[in-house]
Amino acid sequence: MKEILLAGYKWLLLGLLLMGGFPGLAQIDSAWSRIATDTSQNKVVQDAIYNRPFIQLGKTTTAVGGYLEGNTNYFVTDGISEGYSMELRRFNIFLYSTIARRIKFLSELEFEHGTKEIGLETAQLDFEINPAFNLRMGILVVPIGAFNQNHDSPKWEFIERPLVTTNLIPSTLSEVGFGIHGKVYAPQKVFTYDVYLVNGLQDGLILNAEGRTSLPAGKDPSMFGQDNNGRPMLSAKLAFRHRKLGEVGISYYGGAYNAYKIDGMPVTSKKNLALYALDFNTTLGRAVVNGEFAHARLQLPPALGPAFGNRQTGGYLEVVYTVLQKTLLDYPKTALNANLRIEMVDYNVGRLSETGTRRHDDIRAIVPGLSIRPSANTVIRANYRYHWTRDLLGNPPARTGGFQVGFASYF
Amino acid sequence: MDKTRLLAMALSLGLFLAVVACESLFPDNIEPEKLLGEPILELTPEQQQSHAKGDTEFGRVFGVVDGLGPIFVSTSCESCHIGDGKGHPSTSLTRFNRQDGLDFDPMISVGASQLQHRAITGYTPETLPTDIKGSTRLTPPAVGGLGYLAAVSDADILAMADPHDLNGDGISGVPNYFPAPDFFEPEKFHLPDAAGRYIGRFGKKAGAIDLLQQVANAYLLDMGITSEFLRTDLYNEQLGNHTGDNIPDPEVPGSVVRNVVLYMRTLKVPPRRNARQPEVLAGEQLFIQLGCAKCHVPTLKTGLSDIAALSIQTFHPYTDLLLHDMGPALDDNYTEGSARTSEWRTAPLWGLGLAAEAQGRQVFYLHDGRARTLPEAIQYHGGEAANSRIKFTALPTPNQKELLSFLQSL
Numbered sequence: 001m002k003e004i005l006l007a008g009y010k011w012l013l014l015g016l017l018l019m020g021g022f023p024g025l026a027q028i029d030s031a032w033s034r035i036a037t038d039t040s041q042n043k044v045v046q047d048a049i050y051n052r053p054f055i056q057l058g059k060t061t062t063a064v065g066g067y068l069e070g071n072t073n074y075f076v077t078d079g080i081s082e083g084y085s086m087e088l089r090r091f092n093i094f095l096y097s098t099i100a101r102r103i104k105f106l107s108e109l110e111f112e113h114g115t116k117e118i119g120l121e122t123a124q125l126d127f128e129i130n131p132a133f134n135l136r137m138g139i140l141v142v143p144i145g146a147f148n149q150n151h152d153s154p155k156w157e158f159i160e161r162p163l164v165t166t167n168l169i170p171s172t173l174s175e176v177g178f179g180i181h182g183k184v185y186a187p188q189k190v191f192t193y194d195v196y197l198v199n200g201l202q203d204g205l206i207l208n209a210e211g212r213t214s215l216p217a218g219k220d221p222s223m224f225g226q227d228n229n230g231r232p233m234l235s236a237k238l239a240f241r242h243r244k245l246g247e248v249g250i251s252y253y254g255g256a257y258n259a260y261k262i263d264g265m266p267v268t269s270k271k272n273l274a275l276y277a278l279d280f281n282t283t284l285g286r287a288v289v290n291g292e293f294a295h296a297r298l299q300l301p302p303a304l305g306p307a308f309g310n311r312q313t314g315g316y317l318e319v320v321y322t323v324l325q326k327t328l329l330d331y332p333k334t335a336l337n338a339n340l341r342i343e344m345v346d347y348n349v350g351r352l353s354e355t356g357t358r359r360h361d362d363i364r365a366i367v368p369g370l371s372i373r374p375s376a377n378t379v380i381r382a383n384y385r386y387h388w389t390r391d392l393l394g395n396p397p398a399r400t401g402g403f404q405v406g407f408a409s410y411f
Numbered sequence: 412m413d414k415t416r417l418l419a420m421a422l423s424l425g426l427f428l429a430v431v432a433c434e435s436l437f438p439d440n441i442e443p444e445k446l447l448g449e450p451i452l453e454l455t456p457e458q459q460q461s462h463a464k465g466d467t468e469f470g471r472v473f474g475v476v477d478g479l480g481p482i483f484v485s486t487s488c489e490s491c492h493i494g495d496g497k498g499h500p501s502t503s504l505t506r507f508n509r510q511d512g513l514d515f516d517p518m519i520s521v522g523a524s525q526l527q528h529r530a531i532t533g534y535t536p537e538t539l540p541t542d543i544k545g546s547t548r549l550t551p552p553a554v555g556g557l558g559y560l561a562a563v564s565d566a567d568i569l570a571m572a573d574p575h576d577l578n579g580d581g582i583s584g585v586p587n588y589f590p591a592p593d594f595f596e597p598e599k600f601h602l603p604d605a606a607g608r609y610i611g612r613f614g615k616k617a618g619a620i621d622l623l624q625q626v627a628n629a630y631l632l633d634m635g636i637t638s639e640f641l642r643t644d645l646y647n648e649q650l651g652n653h654t655g656d657n658i659p660d661p662e663v664p665g666s667v668v669r670n671v672v673l674y675m676r677t678l679k680v681p682p683r684r685n686a687r688q689p690e691v692l693a694g695e696q697l698f699i700q701l702g703c704a705k706c707h708v709p710t711l712k713t714g715l716s717d718i719a720a721l722s723i724q725t726f727h728p729y730t731d732l733l734l735h736d737m738g739p740a741l742d743d744n745y746t747e748g749s750a751r752t753s754e755w756r757t758a759p760l761w762g763l764g765l766a767a768e769a770q771g772r773q774v775f776y777l778h779d780g781r782a783r784t785l786p787e788a789i790q791y792h793g794g795e796a797a798n799s800r801i802k803f804t805a806l807p808t809p810n811q812k813e814l815l816s817f818l819q820s821l
Contacts, residue, residue: 076437076438077438078438078439078440078441079437079438079439079440079441080440081437203475203532204474207474207475207479207480207486207531207532208472208474208475209472209474209477210472211472211486211487211490258532259532260532262533267532267533268532268533301530301532302536303528303529303530303536304529305484305485305486305490305529306501306502307485307486307490352499352501353501354499354500354501354503355499355500355501355773355775357771357773360771384436386436386438391493391494392493392501392771393493393499393501393769393770393771393772394771394772395493395494395496395768395769395770395771395772396441396768396772399438400438401435401436401437401438402437
């Protein structure tokens, strides 16, 4: 009961915040104009961060936008349930402005679970020399895989992000850095590239509270201020999009992750991380297919113990099938989608040296669901979720099943 | 709706149902007769809360920022005692011994006689010292039912001992005596010997007197975590002192250790399966006839305990908590306390049949997991247990099977 009340209270607060913080939205100020974008449309992943609806602030060159995402959970693990809970996952605000003709600024502030975690997800400056050559600097969303750059919840039909993008690729991975990106067009085709130097991940990758190699645990806010080892990591992506066939991207992210020097004195040898990802999306008739696969390799200190793997791998594949599209209430093109995602992450690829048997420590999941989009920028979704979690030794898995209902919308 | 769409919907629904139908939408409880890691039923609400806190702490992973190491073996209790079940060779501890025979040297001044073969960044993991006489590897034992073992009175343990084999059955059984650590809180039933030492009952050489000592030792020696009870990091030869991490000591408060101790005390006894099957019952008779039960004593009782649920209870651990000479095959030239190197504490056999559910669908028996089947484990029995082994080998195959079914039912 207490949880339900607390959750209700959180939602109320959020409503007040929205109304108080954005009187313009509540009152409809005619000086503000909405820059329409159909976020469900297929565009190159590279442009995802700009492919969002914004509201222009009067006659200024600045526009604001954002999204809100919430859901309910009911899960049972091996017959035991924590009951119902509701969460307000994210409330994000973007600020976008065209400072001058070729200079764009974008920032994104994220409130996770109310005000529990607040983060500056993006604060970047783009300087266009020509479409094939742009400079970017600031806090940027690293182009590893497709989801990380295109992670706005209203664009997705499932409540949970794909496991490979949260537990292997640590989305949202945004870092301080600089680099170049661009697009080269050909008839029916676009090539995009991105190359950045960023501060990178740090020692928390290992010997962390997860008790396993964990890229998410390697993130640290202090890295916005200073690199831990004076050696930036490299992030690079190449993607190819064909208007009819869809898009495929390959990306790399890596470099030295450990602080191997203290006050300039080497204390240990340099340890590298290399993360590779392959992503694709395509449209087959009424179905949109998305997928992403990632593989990480790390150099580890000697004798960390079997719980810390030097290889991780994972991926997901999902199909979003538009069952029907018709007028519902006042929405002319309401879409109803049937969705299915299958996914897995193996946190520890390899064998146990003592017994030669496989190291497990993995999770597999299957997620069928339904979603309704009254407008391209809003999604109401429900999914069932079943996952199997195995420990390092591969003992009988813990099985979890449950339902989630939620919404996500740009505003 | 046209046909293709209907078909697609039916297909996806079908796929969904096919995958989920084999197991239900909400996964069921694990069968109770396979469940470890559950609290004993009769706990008070207060004890249940402490148990739950202890459970969380048992699973807590220590990272560098929490004071892990600087030299250590693993990062959480649970990482070795997976699912509270029997452990795996890949999570074993390596211990070594400098002296021969009775003069055990715990080597505390040089960082204890347990190998710290892992280290945080910037430190070198330990390797086996060269001046040792022997070393052994110990797989983690299952931790269910330990509260009952902790509550057996010393008098009862001593009653099972027969150091001079007065009854002439070839089986002696001796307690392992230790000087108590300064934080030891003796119960009424603890009886010191003339030298003020107490009987050890936990660990494979019966090296720990009670669960508090076992758990405080585990924090320090297995994870490099200091506690209110053992406040100083291990001596680190690489540094020439006892520091190493920059986390203030003690890294965990006494209350954490005490909750974990209560958790250890209040895990239920491993459940039995098929106990009433004729084959199993026949095997149980053979277990007694072959003399197995002389060491693996089926029934013990607890004395008075401050946890009512543990007071004056009979239970079936299949151990006498005493040391037995197991012969040369199991002699690793390693010892603790007053034990000889060939002596081991009788392994409790409860939960034996659940080993595969915790050891990764394989089994590893004996102190270091060297035996891969039950007959192999029995074949290693020598010394005081040689007679039992010989009798087992002489059994016709169907009877051997009965005995094994009994062991599997534990």
